[in-house]
Amino acid sequence: METRKNISNLDDIKLLVDNFYDKVREDDLLKAIFNNVIQDRWPAHLEKMYHFWQTVLLGEHTYFGSPFVPHAELPVEKSHFDRWMELFVETVDEYFIGEKAERAKWQADRMAEMFLHKIQYYKNNPARPLL
Numbered sequence: 001m002e003t004r005k006n007i008s009n010l011d012d013i014k015l016l017v018d019n020f021y022d023k024v025r026e027d028d029l030l031k032a033i034f035n036n037v038i039q040d041r042w043p044a045h046l047e048k049m050y051h052f053w054q055t056v057l058l059g060e061h062t063y064f065g066s067p068f069v070p071h072a073e074l075p076v077e078k079s080h081f082d083r084w085m086e087l088f089v090e091t092v093d094e095y096f097i098g099e100k101a102e103r104a105k106w107q108a109d110r111m112a113e114m115f116l117h118k119i120q121y122y123k124n125n126p127a128r129p130l131l
């Protein structure tokens, strides 16, 4: 029997975000990059990510921020974004099905591509102002 469900409320968002970042925090490629920046502020980061996905997927506007800014100078390249996406897709598909589950993966993929593109652009054009 299919036990996966639609993403339809804030508890679903929390389940997705908590399980995704549990994987990130155990991943050999990604964990150091996150922990170096976040250190002991994981609860605040998770809270922010609930708001981000609540805004994107449920249309409840609780996230106000500039998503790219904290990524601009991270030591990351394509392999890191590929791994991030792999864990995200794995987590979504483990718990959820349906239109919003598909939209979560699509939106994450678009942002991963955009972030990587900007990071590479600024690396190659260091004279340009950031953001």
Ligand code: HEM
Pocket: 030, 033, 034, 037, 038, 041, 044, 045, 048, 049, 052, 064, 065, 066, 067, 068, 070, 071, 074, 076, 080, 081, 084, 107, 108, 111, 112, 115
């Ligand atoms: C290799 C991939 C990635 C790494 C290493 C990474 C790492 C980080 C770090 C270190 C922060 C800052 C946390 C803090 O200081 O509180 C952050 C924030 C954030 N990340 Fe990522 N991230 C990655 C990919 C993505 C992708 C693909 C998305 C798209 C959904 C995303 C969405 C966000 C958002 C919305 C924030 C909060 C921004 C704010 O402060 O308002 N990240 N990420």
